[in-house]
Amino acid sequence: MSDAPDFFDSRWVECPGHVRVVAGGGLPQGFRAAGVAAGIKPSGGRDVGLLVCDADEVTSAARFTASGTAAAPVLVCQERCTLGSLRAIAVNSGNANAATGGRGLDEAARMQGAAAMAAGVSEKRVAVASTGVIGVQLDGQTVLRGLLGASGELSRDGDGTFGEAIRTTDAFPKQVALDVELPSGTVRLSAQAKGAGMISPRFATMLCFIQTDAQLAPETCDLLLGVCVKRSFDRISVDGQLSTNDTVILQASGASGVVIEPESDDELRFGEALDALLRQLAVLIVRDGEGAKRIGRVVVSGGDQPGVNRVAYAVANSPLVKAALFGGDPNWGRIAQAAGAALPGTAPLSLDIWIEEVQVCARGAALPHDGAALAEAVTRPEVEYTVGLPGEGADAELFFSDLSYEYVKINGEYTS
C-alpha cells in the first residue's frame, strides 16, 4: 500500500512534479538495513531492526518527544549521541522501555553498545529507539541477539524488513522510497514510519526514520527536518496523547555525490520532497489511528497565533467533533463549542465556520445552508473544517482521526 506508486493519495498532499515513487522501495546509496524476529513480540513477528550508514561523513538530525516521562532510549539518544552525525539506528518493538527507571537506562545503553559493535561504529554515533508496552523491563539479551542477527542480514533493500520490525499495531506499512530530481542531479529519499497516531494502548509511539544519499551540511539537515516535522508530525492528533517514545531521525550519506548547498534551488526542491513525504506519512499515521474510519483536517485563521493554535487543538481533540466525524454528521455546533471552550472569556465570539467549504456559521450565528448536500460531503474519507477567528495573519492546521467503537475496543478491551 505505502510502497506503491499511489503513495501520495491524500487530497491534502501533492506529490511535487520532480518526485517519483520507486516501486518496491530500496534505500539510498550508502545505507543498509534489516529487521529480524528476536522474540520480544508475543506474535513472533519482526521486532528488532538495525539501519547502518556506511559513509563516515554522514550527517543527521533528530527530533524527540517532549514528554516528562520520555522513555530510556530517548534519554540515551539525547545524552549520549552525536546527533549531527549518526551512523546507525537500533530499534526494537514490543517494549517501549519507558517508566523503567535506572535499569531501563542501562538496558538502552547496552542496546546502543551492542548495535555499535554489530555495525562497527562508535557508540555515540548509534541512536536507539523502542516502541511497545510501558512499564515493563526490556530484556537486553533478546535485543542483543536480534541486533547480531540483523547485522548479518544488512542490505540496501532491507528497508522492507526494517520497517516491519519497527511497526506494532499498525494496520498497514508506512514507508516509501522516492527519487528526487534536483538541478544538480537525482537523489533518493526513503523513510520508514510507524504509528497508529499515539493511540494504541501498549504501543503508544510514533517513529520515523528518513534516509537520503544527498550530501547535506549538518545545519541544513537539522533545518530541513525541523521545518518539515513542524508541518507534519507536529500537526497530527489522534487523541492528543503525547507519547513517551516519539523519535524522528534524518540521515544523509552523501553517497550520490549530489551536494545540497544552503539556500540553493537544490535545497528548495529537496525540501519540497521531504515536506510532501513527511506530510503524507503523517496523514497515513492519522488514517491508521486505531479504528479510524475517516480523518479530518481543521484549518483555523485569525489575528492571534496562540488563540488560533488553541482552537485548532480544541477542535482536533474534541471527542464530540471526532464522534461526529465518525458518524458522518455535519454537527458544526460542536466546532463552535470547542472553539468557545478554547477561548474562555471572549463571549460573544465572532466566529465563522465552514465544513467542506460550505459556510454554516457567520459571526457566531447559524447560517442557512444545504444540509443534505453537506451531510453527503462529510461521509467522504477526508473531511475539511475551516474556522475563522477575528483578525488576520495567523493560521494553524491539524490532521485528526475520528473516534470510533474500534478505538474504545482496542483501548478498553484487553487486560495488561
Place this chain on the structure above:
Amino acid sequence: MSDAPDFFDSRWVECPGHVRVVAGGGLPQGFRAAGVAAGIKPSGGRDVGLLVCDADEVTSAARFTASGTAAAPVLVCQERCTLGSLRAIAVNSGNANAATGGRGLDEAARMQGAAAMAAGVSEKRVAVASTGVIGVQLDGQTVLRGLLGASGELSRDGDGTFGEAIRTTDAFPKQVALDVELPSGTVRLSAQAKGAGMISPRFATMLCFIQTDAQLAPETCDLLLGVCVKRSFDRISVDGQLSTNDTVILQASGASGVVIEPESDDELRFGEALDALLRQLAVLIVRDGEGAKRIGRVVVSGGDQPGVNRVAYAVANSPLVKAALFGGDPNWGRIAQAAGAALPGTAPLSLDIWIEEVQVCARGAALPHDGAALAEAVTRPEVEYTVGLPGEGADAELFFSDLSYEYVKINGEYTS
C-alpha cells in the same frame, strides 16, 4: 434514585451528621416551582420550568460558563440581571439558544420579560437558562406559552416537575431536598441539577439550581457558592468539553427565620451541607456521563500547583485512561504517559502512582505488585488513582467518567 434516602451514595462524599435527606423532596419555605411540556422537546416531555421566590429580600449568587461561545441566556444573565437578588429562574430544555447571534439574544430577553410578567417580579431579578441543541433559533412564542402555563402550577412541591423540565438526556434525576440542623435552627436546602457531564451531543449543558430558606447575606451566598462550586462542578470532566450554557444559581429566601451570620458555626455547618450536596450532584453528573459504566477520581499532589492541575486534567481527560477505566484494566502506563505529556521538558520525571492505594510506580519506574488483586479492584464502580509529583503543598482532585462504546454511539450515530 436521587430523592431517596440513599442520595449520598458515593464513597467520595460523606453525608454530614447534621444533614437529613427529605424523602419525596419539597422546596424550602418561600419557593414555588413548576415544569410543563411546551412542545420544544420532540419527545413531548416537560421542557419549560419556572422557579419563583416569594420573598422580596431573597439573596442569590450565580456562576456561569467561561466559554467564548457562551449561549444567549448566559449573556443576558450576565448583562441584565441583579445576580445578588434573583427572584425567579426561567429555564427551557430542548434548545440551547447558543450560536444564535442577535436574534438569540432577543429571544433570551423576551424569555426573561415573559417570566417577569408570569412571576410578577422585575425583569432584572429573573435569570434565564437554556439547554439543548446548539445553533437553532429558539421559538420564543413556545417558551412564552410554557412559562404562562408553569406560572399557573407553581407549588412548593413543584421541584419534581421543575427538575424534569431542565433535564435532557439524563438517565436519572439529580435532585434532592435536605434538612440541615444548624445551631440556630433547622433550614431546608434543595437542588435540581441536569447534565450528563457536558458530553451529550446536542445537549451539552450542566445546570444546577439550589434553594434554601436560610437567611444569607449576598456576600455569604456568593462566597459559599464559589467555594463549593470549586470543589464540585469545577472538579468534574467527562470529555473536557466546556459547555456553552453552564449555569449554577443559589437562592436564599430567609423564610425559615434562621439567620446565617458570616464566620459563625451556622455558616460552617451550612457550608458543609452545601459542599456535600454539590459534590454528590457532581459525582452523579459524571456517573451519568453518557454511556458511563464506571467513574474515576484522580488525586494529584506535588510542589507546584499549576503542574499538579495540569497532570490531574491530563489524566482525567486522557481517552487512553478512560478506555482502560471502561475496560477494567489497571494500565498505569497510561497514567505515566498522561502525566509526562502534561509536563513537557521535565524528563526524567520522578513520579509515584497508586491505583486503589496499591503503589505501581515509584520515582518513575515500575514497582512489583499484586496484579490480580489490582485487576479485581478496578472493576468496581468507583476507581481511585493517586499521583505523586516531586515536592509538597499542592494538590488537585478530579472526578471523571470512562470512555465507552455507548459514548461513541450517542455522539456519533445520529444525524443533526
